[in-house]
Every structure is written in structure tokens, then in C-alpha cells.
Amino acid sequence: MKNQIDRRRFFFCLAFLVFVLSILLVLNLLSGSTCIPSRAVFSALFSTTPEPTAEMRIIRQIRLPRLFSAALLGGALSVSGYLLQTFFANPIAGPFVLGISSGAKLTVALTMIFCLARGISLTSLGMVTAAFCGALLSMMVVLFASRWLKNMAFLIVCGVMIGYICSAVTEVAVTFADDSNIVNLHNWSMGSFSGIEWKDLTIAGVFVLLAMAGTVFLIKPINAYRLGESYARSMGVNILSFRVELILLASILAATVTAFAGPISFVGIAVPHLIRSMLRSERPHYMLPTCFLGGAVFCLFCDWIARSLFAPTELSISTVTALFGAPIVIRLMLSRRREDRTNGCA
Amino acid sequence: MDVHEILRTKALSVGYGKQKIVEDVSFSARPGEIICLIAPNGEGKSTLLKTLLRQLPPLAGAVWVDDLPLTHVKEEEFAKSCAAVLTQRVNPEMMRCEEVIATGRYPYTGRLGILSTHDRRIVEEIIQLVGIESIRQQVFNQISDGQRQRIMLARALCQEPKLLLMDEPTSFLDLYNKLEFLHLLRSLVREKQLAVVMSLHELDLAQKYADTIICLKSGRIDRCGPPEEIFSGNYIEELYGVKNGSYNALFGSAEPCSVTGDPEIFVLGGGGTGIPVFRRLQRAGIPFATGVLQENDLDYPVARALSATVIAERAFEPVSDGKLSEALSVFHQCRGMICTLSRFGSDNQKNRLLLEEAKRSNRLLTVNQLV
Structure with missing residues (x-):
């Protein structure tokens, strides 16, 4: 009964991704603006000297949290994209395209400016909360629009427009913010994994972990939902609560990423698509772990490129993800059109 | 229960x-x-x-x-x-x-x-x-x-x-x-x-x-x-x-409506041989008459649905003289006859007279001459 080919392919993909992930972890650890020999890197990881050297501090306080956050948040973003694609039954949906990341960015930027102006320091928990509110807000607008716009193309256009509006407002806010904060804020609003500290990472980790745990319990209804809403309902899926849970979890994941790393484009669309073509199956039991791993790999790779391509100048992470992600999305749309024509149905 | x-x-x-x-x-x-x-x-x-x-x-x-x-x-x-x-x-x-x-x-x-x-x-x-x-x-x-x-x-x-x-x-x-x-x-x-x-x-x-x-x-x-x-x-x-057509509940078949008007053609059929001709005439919009058919004839339900006039004999009965003369008088008003039978049995022997009448007056046609 179990499909052995699909199963084998799944485990092969998992093994492959874990392998690439470990290579990328090492690569990210070894490269950076300061050249640190590999021996020093390893001693920094494992030594327990009470007075760490500058090199040790770079490894422990900058590179390690950065690579962990790239992996964690990349995975979260990719799963968020997968959930949204399930919800809208459209492979081009994703947190960035639907304007959810930009919505989160806007509220975080506004909250930051507001707090900094009053001298209140914003905790990472506060950031996530603000981001979550923004994500939900733009999600609501998209959902509201989706009641009228049955055509998915229009819905995507609507999401992109929301994204632009939010970005524009953010830009305005950033322009009028206090000079001293602009540099920081500007970097963040372009998207970057730099400057994430261990305590931020812990908070992000908790949120992502909780959301992922919630997602595991959605595997079952997602599988039934693949046959469409009516069939899912006839099998006993409570459609309303399923949809609410799906949206909340996708928003939490996207919001956590945006709160700490800013809006990152294309990961949410490109990674699930790549994973689908790797697995040649859309079984949620397989998709979920593979998407998370794939997102981690993709973001680690992009972050490595962002740091090392024009070192010591750093590119924003979205620049790199767009560079690699956009062609994948174009290929995806082309292959869908071909499929539609051969199937004779949309 | x-x-x-x-x-x-x-x-x-x-x-x-x-x-x-x-x-x-x-x-x-x-x-x-x-x-x-x-x-x-x-x-x-x-x-x-x-x-x-x-x-x-x-x-x-x-x-x-x-x-x-x-x-x-x-x-x-x-x-x-x-x-x-x-x-x-x-x-x-x-x-x-x-x-x-x-x-x-x-x-x-x-x-x-x-x-x-x-x-x-x-x-x-x-x-x-x-x-x-x-x-x-x-x-x-x-x-x-x-x-x-x-x-x-x-x-x-x-x-x-x-x-x-x-x-x-x-x-x-x-x-x-x-x-x-x-x-x-x-x-x-x-x-x-x-x-x-x-x-x-x-x-x-x-x-x-x-x-x-x-x-x-x-x-x-x-x-x-x-x-x-x-x-x-x-x-x-x-x-x-249903307005433009009829439904035969016994056979579960839908039929289009008949062509109304004075019959132009007389179809001499029976035993299912007439049905293809009925359909062609119906499609061509030519009103036609048919008979004499027993009510249990295979042609009968379709004839009822499609033809302008049906001269019908009661089921299981041989064609009577009365029905024959009725058929003859209908045939006289038609411009021709199409016959789909190659032999006549004991129950429709009298229909042979219809065919002979058509031959005599040189009004025997084939479907292809009409449509």
C-alpha cells in the first residue's frame, strides 16, 4: 500500500538536504569580513576559556547566531509559503507576494520609530507582536479581496499592490525618523540576517517551534483539502477552523521572520516549488519537513552569497533571494500554463 | 417497518x-x-x-x-x-x-x-x-x-x-x-x-x-x-x-416533435424497418403518413412520435379492410410512397395492396430521391 518509490525519494531528499545544510553551515562559519583560519574557528566553538579572544567573539556572537537565524527563519518562511499555497490552492501564493511580509514590516517600522522617539527600547517579543499584527492586517485585506476576486491572478496583483503601499508608507516613516536610527532601520527594512543576537534568536526559535508544532497537526486536514473544499468537508474537516488555523500559523511564521530579518522575498514561493519537483509528490507529511529544510538551505546559501560575493560590502538578503528565486517563479508559471493547456482546465 | x-x-x-x-x-x-x-x-x-x-x-x-x-x-x-x-x-x-x-x-x-x-x-x-x-x-x-x-x-x-x-x-x-x-x-x-x-x-x-x-x-x-x-x-x-418533442417512457428514448402539415409521403414499413426513414424525413422537415401498423409493431411508438398521420390496427390483429381503405385514401393525397418491406406476413398481407397501388400509379420512391 505504501508507495515505496515516493517514500524512498522523500528520504533521499531529506538526506540530500541535510548534507547540503551541513556543508553550508561550515561554509558560513568559515567565511566573513574578518578572515579567521578554520583551526581558530573550531577552537572558538569548543574552547571554554573564560576570556575569549576577538576571533572567538566574532564566531560566537556574530557568525553563529547569524547562520542559525538564516536557517531557522528561512525554514519558517518556506513553510509559511507552503501553507498559503495550500490555502489559496495556488502555487504562486506566498507571504511576500500577498503583501503579508510588507504589512509586518510596516507595523514593525512604525512601532520602532514610535518607541525610539520616546526612548523606550523595543523588546524582541514586542517586535514579533507588532509584526504579527501587521501580517494579520494585510492578510485580512487580502482575504477580504479574495471574496470578490475569484481570479487568482487578480488576487496576487492585489497582494503585490498592498505590498507596495506598505513599503511606501514604511519608506516615508523611515525618511522622517531620527537620524541616528535611520541606518539601523534602513538595513532592516531591506532584509538582512545580520545583527540578530542570541536572545532574539531564542525568541524567534520559540515562535517558529510553536508554529511548526501547530502545523504538524494541520498535516491531516491539508491532505484532505487537496481534493478541494467540498470533499474535505465531506470527510469531516471543519473548514472554518482549518482555514483560521492555517492563516494564523502562516502569519505567525511570516511575522517572526519579518520582525527579525525584515521582509525577504521569493523564499516562500521558490522553495516549496523546488521541493515539490524534488519529491514529485505533494503529500503534506513529506512536504512539511522537506520545505523547512529546503528553506534553511536556500537562505543559508543566499546569505553566504550576500556576504561573500562583494565582500566586505554586504548585499541585502532579498537581493540575493530575488536573484535566485524569481527565475524559479517564472519557470513555475510557465510550466503551469503548459499543464493547464494539456489538462484543458484551470 | x-x-x-x-x-x-x-x-x-x-x-x-x-x-x-x-x-x-x-x-x-x-x-x-x-x-x-x-x-x-x-x-x-x-x-x-x-x-x-x-x-x-x-x-x-x-x-x-x-x-x-x-x-x-x-x-x-x-x-x-x-x-x-x-x-x-x-x-x-x-x-x-x-x-x-x-x-x-x-x-x-x-x-x-x-x-x-x-x-x-x-x-x-x-x-x-x-x-x-x-x-x-x-x-x-x-x-x-x-x-x-x-x-x-x-x-x-x-x-x-x-x-x-x-x-x-x-x-x-x-x-x-x-x-x-x-x-x-x-x-x-x-x-x-x-x-x-x-x-x-x-x-x-x-x-x-x-x-x-x-x-x-x-x-x-x-x-x-x-x-x-x-x-x-x-x-x-x-x-x-417537454414541448418540442416527446419521451417514450417504456424505451426511455427521447423523440423530437413531428413535422406537422398534410402528409406528403406515405411510408410503408413495419417491424422496425420504417424507423430510419421516419427519422430522415423528420430531419428533412417532410410531413409523412404511415400505416397500416399494428399497435404492437416495433415501428409504432416512433411513428406515433414523428409522423403526421398513423393508420393503426389493434395489436395482434391482421390488417382489416377498413384500415386498408383508410390507408389508401391517405396515400392518394401523398405525392409518393417509400416502402421499406421486402416481404409481407400473414398479418400485414393487405399492406401489399398499398404497395401495388403505388407501383401502378408510378409513385414508388426511395428516400434518397427525397432528401
Whole structure:
């Protein structure tokens, strides 16, 4: 009964991704603006000297949290994209395209400016909360629009427009913010994994972990939902609560990423698509772990490129993800059109 | 009533929002029974099925499935007693047939939806039962409509339902697949003692495969009964408000309307030989007369539907002199005769005189000369 080919392919993909992930972890650890020999890197990881050297501090306080956050948040973003694609039954949906990341960015930027102006320091928990509110807000607008716009193309256009509006407002806010904060804020609003500290990472980790745990319990209804809403309902899926849970979890994941790393484009669309073509199956039991791993790999790779391509100048992470992600999305749309024509149905 | 009823409705009203489409629906379904809903388009067959399937709330009245009121059963419990094959096409991405079938185990699996050995065995049994062993590994989007419908039926059976609701399950299928599907359904119903409620547009098939027919019209159940009762007289024509044509309830065949006017051609036929000529003349718009046909002749029902004039003899009787002279006088007003008979029997010997008359007056034609 179990499909052995699909199963084998799944485990092969998992093994492959874990392998690439470990290579990328090492690569990210070894490269950076300061050249640190590999021996020093390893001693920094494992030594327990009470007075760490500058090199040790770079490894422990900058590179390690950065690579962990790239992996964690990349995975979260990719799963968020997968959930949204399930919800809208459209492979081009994703947190960035639907304007959810930009919505989160806007509220975080506004909250930051507001707090900094009053001298209140914003905790990472506060950031996530603000981001979550923004994500939900733009999600609501998209959902509201989706009641009228049955055509998915229009819905995507609507999401992109929301994204632009939010970005524009953010830009305005950033322009009028206090000079001293602009540099920081500007970097963040372009998207970057730099400057994430261990305590931020812990908070992000908790949120992502909780959301992922919630997602595991959605595997079952997602599988039934693949046959469409009516069939899912006839099998006993409570459609309303399923949809609410799906949206909340996708928003939490996207919001956590945006709160700490800013809006990152294309990961949410490109990674699930790549994973689908790797697995040649859309079984949620397989998709979920593979998407998370794939997102981690993709973001680690992009972050490595962002740091090392024009070192010591750093590119924003979205620049790199767009560079690699956009062609994948174009290929995806082309292959869908071909499929539609051969199937004779949309 | 000692047989347990699986589905029972009482004064049920269905519709959207406040607008009732069908009212006062009361019927019941027993194990091993196939109930067909027939109705003109837009009379609420799908709405009724959706309500029974809990996709729409009932506007009034009550429904019991397996003796439990519909509104009091939890979703997954309901899915264990009632499964559906819907009319809309599904397009799951990269899903094998086997996976589609296994989703039917949804109400039985745990929180993570992992199939147990028992679930697997049930899926396996049903794959064998429905006879889809050969396509189980194929991708669902790449198989034919007929195969898809079998897969969807197997999926529904995996829910181990007592009641199966189907909305036009044979609509996209070709003749072969329609018959295969319904044949399979019939044997499954007998074997598993399912109760089936389905809507069908193919009246001829409803007549032959259903145990009970429910006709919806003007927002209520117009008639309900065994097919022998429903498919009699002119009821089907009334139900559908047929104007340009007629429906032969015995054969389950629809006929276009006859060409009216004074008959131009006389068709001398019988035993089924005349029917192709009737049809060609009807298509060409030429009014025609035919006779003398016994009422039990194979040509007779079609002649009744299509010809302007039929000279008919009572069943099982040889052609009488009276009918012959009637036929002769009709023939005299026609411009010619088409004869489809090559020999005459004892009961229609007198028709030979008609043929001789046509030959004598040099008015014997062939169809090809006319159309």
C-alpha cells in the first residue's frame, strides 16, 4: 500500500538536504569580513576559556547566531509559503507576494520609530507582536479581496499592490525618523540576517517551534483539502477552523521572520516549488519537513552569497533571494500554463 | 417497518440563505436501496444533496442519518456514516490514485492522519473490489474521466459509509463508463447494503438502475415511487414540461416533435424497418403518413412520435379492410410512397395492396430521391 518509490525519494531528499545544510553551515562559519583560519574557528566553538579572544567573539556572537537565524527563519518562511499555497490552492501564493511580509514590516517600522522617539527600547517579543499584527492586517485585506476576486491572478496583483503601499508608507516613516536610527532601520527594512543576537534568536526559535508544532497537526486536514473544499468537508474537516488555523500559523511564521530579518522575498514561493519537483509528490507529511529544510538551505546559501560575493560590502538578503528565486517563479508559471493547456482546465 | 432506515427526512426545506428552493421533503432510504433524484435543471437536486451532506444548513425540518439527527453529529462521526461523490472535478497536484483513495480514511485516522495497518487493509480491499488495481499507482490528473470517477467512488467507500450521496456521478462519462459505473454501483450496493441517493440526468439509466425515483418540481417532491410507476404515461414529459418533442417512457428514448402539415409521403414499413426513414424525413422537415401498423409493431411508438398521420390496427390483429381503405385514401393525397418491406406476413398481407397501388400509379420512391 505504501508507495515505496515516493517514500524512498522523500528520504533521499531529506538526506540530500541535510548534507547540503551541513556543508553550508561550515561554509558560513568559515567565511566573513574578518578572515579567521578554520583551526581558530573550531577552537572558538569548543574552547571554554573564560576570556575569549576577538576571533572567538566574532564566531560566537556574530557568525553563529547569524547562520542559525538564516536557517531557522528561512525554514519558517518556506513553510509559511507552503501553507498559503495550500490555502489559496495556488502555487504562486506566498507571504511576500500577498503583501503579508510588507504589512509586518510596516507595523514593525512604525512601532520602532514610535518607541525610539520616546526612548523606550523595543523588546524582541514586542517586535514579533507588532509584526504579527501587521501580517494579520494585510492578510485580512487580502482575504477580504479574495471574496470578490475569484481570479487568482487578480488576487496576487492585489497582494503585490498592498505590498507596495506598505513599503511606501514604511519608506516615508523611515525618511522622517531620527537620524541616528535611520541606518539601523534602513538595513532592516531591506532584509538582512545580520545583527540578530542570541536572545532574539531564542525568541524567534520559540515562535517558529510553536508554529511548526501547530502545523504538524494541520498535516491531516491539508491532505484532505487537496481534493478541494467540498470533499474535505465531506470527510469531516471543519473548514472554518482549518482555514483560521492555517492563516494564523502562516502569519505567525511570516511575522517572526519579518520582525527579525525584515521582509525577504521569493523564499516562500521558490522553495516549496523546488521541493515539490524534488519529491514529485505533494503529500503534506513529506512536504512539511522537506520545505523547512529546503528553506534553511536556500537562505543559508543566499546569505553566504550576500556576504561573500562583494565582500566586505554586504548585499541585502532579498537581493540575493530575488536573484535566485524569481527565475524559479517564472519557470513555475510557465510550466503551469503548459499543464493547464494539456489538462484543458484551470 | 422492520428494516432499519439509514436516511430519513421530515418536512425538510433546503435552499440558500432565506430563499427556499425545495420545501417539505420527506423520504427515507433503506440499506441496499438506490434512490435517484430526477428534476429539471435548477429544481434543487444539488441543493438537496448538499443539505443532506451538511454543506448547507437545512432551512426547516429535520434529517436523520442512521437514526441520529444531522445537526447533532460531529463532522468526523458524520463522515463515518455518509460519504459523497461530487460533480465538480478535482485537480490535486501530483497525487497518486492510491493517495486519493486513502484520503477516505480521514475520519478514522489519528491527529496526524497516518494510516494504520487496518486502514491499509480496508483501502486494499476496496481497490480490489472496485477493480482499479491497474491504475492505483498512476497520477490522478493523468487518468481518464471514467477512471477518475471509479477512484472517487473507491475513496467514498473507504469512509465505510452506510449512506452514499452522489451528484450526477455519470455526467462526464461515455456510454461504456456510464454502464460500468452503474453496474459496479449496483453490485456494491447489494454487497455492502449501502443506501444511495444520487441525482442523474440520464433518465433512461435512472429508470433501469434505481429502486426508487424522486421527482422534484415546483419546489417540492412531485412524485416518488418505483421507476415502473414514474416512467409511465406522459408523466416525464409533464415533469420536464417537454414541448418540442416527446419521451417514450417504456424505451426511455427521447423523440423530437413531428413535422406537422398534410402528409406528403406515405411510408410503408413495419417491424422496425420504417424507423430510419421516419427519422430522415423528420430531419428533412417532410410531413409523412404511415400505416397500416399494428399497435404492437416495433415501428409504432416512433411513428406515433414523428409522423403526421398513423393508420393503426389493434395489436395482434391482421390488417382489416377498413384500415386498408383508410390507408389508401391517405396515400392518394401523398405525392409518393417509400416502402421499406421486402416481404409481407400473414398479418400485414393487405399492406401489399398499398404497395401495388403505388407501383401502378408510378409513385414508388426511395428516400434518397427525397432528401
